[in-house]
Amino acid sequence: MRLSPTESSSTRPAATPVHPENEDWTCFEQTASLDIKSFFGFESTVEKIAMKQYAGSIKKGKEIIEFYLKELEDEGITHVARWSPSSQTSAHPPPLITSSATAATVSTATDAKDGACGETKAETSLVLQTESLLEMLTGTPEDKLDADYIKRYLGDLTPLQESCLIRLRKWLQETHKGKIPKDEHILRFLRARDFNIDKAREILCQSLTWRKQHQVDYLLETWSSPQVLQDFYTGGWHHHDRDGRPLYILRLGHMDTKGLVRALGEESLLRHVLSINEEGLRRCEENTKVFGRPISCWTCLVDLEGLNMRHLWRPGVKALLRIIEVVEANYPETLGRLLILRAPRVFPVLWTLVSPFIDENTRKKFLIYAGNDYQGPGGLVDYIDKEIIPDFLGGECMCEVPEGGLVPKSMYRTPEELENEDVRLWTETIYQSSSIFKGAPHEIVIEIIDASSVITWDFDVCKGDVVFNIYHSKRAPQPPRKDPLGAHGITSPGGNNVQLIDKSWTLGQDYSMVESPLTCKEGESVQGSHITRWPGFYILQWKFHSMPACSATNLPEWTTSWPRCKFPLTSVKSCTTRRSWDLQTSERLAAMCEV
Template identity: 80%
Template sequence: MVQKYQSPVRVYKHPFELVMAAYERRFPTCHLIPMFVASDVVEEEGNEEGSTNRVERRCALDVDAPRLLKRIAGVDYVYFIQKNTLNRKERTLHIESHNETFSNRVIISETCCYSVHPENEDWTCFEQTASLDIKSFFGFESTVEKIAMKQYASSIKKVCLLLHLINTCKLGVSFVLSEKLNSMQNTVGAVFVLCFCVTDKLDADYIKRYLGDLTPLQESCLIRLRKWLQETHKGKIPKDEHILRFLRARDFNMEKAREILCQSLTWRKQHQVDYLLETWTSPQVLQDYYTGGWHHHDRDGRPLYVLRLGQMDTKGLVRALGEESLLRHVLSINEEGLRRCEENTKVFGRPISCWTCLVDLEGLNMRHLWRPGVKALLRIIEVVEANYPETLGRLLILRAPRVFPVLWTLVSPFIDENTRKKFLIYAGNDYQGPGGLVDYIDKEIIPDFLAGECMCEVPEGGLVPKSMYRTAEELENEDVRMWTETIYQSASVFKGAPHELLIEIIDASSVITWDFDMCKGDVVFNIYHSKRAPQPLRKDPLGAHVITSPVGNNVQLIDKSWMLGQDYSMVETSLTCKEGESVQGSHITRWPGFYILQWKFHNMPACSATNLPRVDDVLATLQVSSHKCKVMYYTEVLGSEDFRGSMTSLESSHSGFSQLSAVTTSSSQSQSSSMISR
């Protein structure tokens, strides 16, 4: 299996031309890069204007290997072929290199690119990818590949090992940099040392500040998985911190992490978990009898959640609320935990990616082992394990009674092994001594019910009154209602009866965003603009002007007397959306007025007599024509500043949110738009 490495985008705070001048100083040799022994030009060509230059070089590297090994191999140096393509007009340099030495046994390929930063023309970006494929190594090809790639990635971050011309070689630490800079008498020399002796701080600081310490290979896994999601995932791309949790949960195995992450993203969208904190309100019975709550933070700055499980009437809560309400409440706790981690990251100036949970078991007895209650607990554990990996930093279990081993035997098989390693269990009052609670939580915030000095607002619990119990039928209906309630709206689309949504825009630079799923059938999605509102002027609760349709949740706004190009105009190219697709996009408005989002029935093209239809086409036509189309959608209007601020990227580059729109990615048109089928 070929081993791959991909770096994040490195950013140098210097113009492209200055970086290129520094880059050229390494040829044919450079005393600042001692392992780069020599380089010979094999071929060189350029265009008449002089804007493009292509150079092929044969480069010699003095690799760090024992002399005996070099003698056995019969070589003193390792030779690489490097091809550079410099485009001065577009301000790009593309570098491709591969090994010449040992090419019958090992294939090493590397691609690098220097380009102008998309948001600052006085800065230069650098990207790098590499692959290593060992064809023959006495049966140990896979093992040697992994070891070699780790060494390669490590050398990129440390010193003096690149596969062609050491494009990101770091020749020392800060004191070396200072010494070299003091000896330089010209700007180009200073930039040379700056660019190739020190990792740029724009991305390095971001990683250290928000993600923590990552090895180059771990960093590469994060970049590759995020890039894969941007290219293939149907939906919103999660933050780097979110992706990183799934990678860590699978020890940075890309395939395994990608599988569980995609499953979780689908689950989050199906159940609208991203909007849970905005839409979920705990029932009063939970507020009164659920014995858990957030309480300051531990010594490491992690949010601290306190759960008095021994005081909780699990049977009463299940009988009064049902499994789904309890699960929804626990999910809201996890979502709140992620939010608090982000806040603490800002407060403490270092990445806080998980929380600490303190579980007090005083009062735990056999009634807590009620079978439906244990079943609900196991389901909650299963859902949390699958969708919130690596969010629990430490679990402190205090005052574990004799019945605890029975409960532990039931639940431990459902808990991931890495998670179980984070459990610390104390029986009786053992937590009060050395090695106990004070090692993890400041004495000042130990809850009062644990003999501490801090008042804890976690409810004391107690038995849920039986008068609040519900019948099995009532609980089942409540579960169905709960998971069907969503911020998304549903609409039907029929032949000759499109569904339309009206949005009034006051600020011309606003951003209309949309996210919809095609639940059934195919539609064509359009966006129109009109200076005047459709008639009649009756408004629905969402602010849309409604022309009521005789077919339920279907709204038509554009009057048949309106003329396209006269009464209203199309502002986006039509987009055909197939059944099962998720569509996400945005439109930056150019003018104030009224914008109409339209989902129109997609008519299959008629079949001519000379072109007989395929059986599959006929069946598809019959299936679509015999059913109505159904769409589930959500729209939001944002200010342009808020919209730009919501897009985060390691590269500080264009968001994948608008990557399919040529208009949006054009820097010459500030009033841009996008429509994406993901």
């Protein structure tokens, strides 16, 4: 494999060219060529890896350019003269840089007094800026965290890092209407982006939306490992390392990755790995209490004895890469150290495939030992107490991690069965599922017997925008007839879409709106309540948020296909106390809208 940068044109001069469409713009170009001869049948995977690395390089170059442009702006530089070869320049070339300071005219004698006054104002402004910076670093009593709390649960933080944590937490409290993560969780995302608040906020919000969409907060209570995983998944928790971090052992060389993928499917393996990460977070909290100091990450020991070319089965590698990508995006800075033992000759091939998908800060935590090198000085005993080293690594501690083995082919499933199982895993949860289309909302009805009852709602918008309405009717809406083709002649993906308001009903006569329409944006958690004024039937409606006609006319033709929305819904429970009828969801109500 060869990846080499090339010039876009052999005749182009060495200087950065002028943009062809505007002479006042500078054109930056970057190209590359990729020539893959042979790579063990993974040519397409390697190509994707190279493209990802190349895209990252372009993004990094753009960030560097924008950084220095910002530096010029901060210095007041407004113009940079066009570069010309030295042979064409005169003995006294014009100044290359023009700033607001150099562009100013020289003050006359009559302006001297005003100039002195301006200097005084500038000095005062500088003093105020300095005081503002010191205040941000040191913090006010209301904005500072308790020193004992930091030392006990968060670890050493500089004043600037503490300020970043407080500011990001306040932003979440003001804008995020759902569950606010703990300081430890927020701190992991800040550390993963070197305390750049904007970058940390972006990946944190994406992760919070992902957790709602896939109900990760409930994973430890709802996920039960299939028997196949209990028998053949060669991983498990084993005491802790010398730093008090929970220790997870994975005997990857003894794992039948092909058998597990063929017997369970990719989603089951992903969910199992997510449950391991959630368990790791829980164990970190427990160890923080036990050892009396902050423990925010765990140690993973990977034994590669037995790893060979059969582990490079393409669907298995694909599943591994997806798992790494999901974990990297949603569990940053949770791995304290990764010890790779007994790496065989085939390991460099696997490492070449997976390393580009691992964050650079995470790769720095990898320690790789070939053969029995881990038994000598600087080996395993430097990180794990001798008395808890597993017996299969030369220690005396009995380890309960399964030894694995080949999964019987009788347990393999067909591709159709695995696809159905993947769908079932994400729908048979504490939520119910529904799908909505443009012009086909999802509705539920609540019967109110006494006036002055309270209806409450709590739902999450995971993707897209929806409009939430509440209507009242004196007569009960009739359940819709089952139409195998759906309201628009196409099958509903969710299968639980319900429309209760009859098309013959007239708004204002047969039913009325009791709340103003509420537009719910993507990523929002929406809570609210309504006090009923009359008995009867109240219809809660979620419908697709259509764009204005003026915007839709300029869209490409493919956007006219049916919008699809999914609503994982919870059941509605009621509780009667005298004349009060309290209706509320038993769990969170999530909504996802895809176009």
